[in-house]
Amino acid sequence: MSDTHRGVDHALAYPEPPASSLWHRHGAKARPLTDAQRNRNRELLDLAQRKPRTTAA
Secondary structure (H helix, E strand, C coil): CCCCCCCCCHHHCCCCCCCCHHHCCCCCCCCCCCHHHHHHHHHHHHHHHHCCCCCCC
């Protein structure tokens, strides 16, 4: 085996498919969140990080 082929990852031999066109915005920018929405998101994030998840048995 030659040095040029050593260490080549063959899984990366083909390029990635192009990103979905849905990922690109073609219009107005998203509306900024209101202070109330920001506070609610912060509270929910805090709860989600603190509260242990319960698993259904």
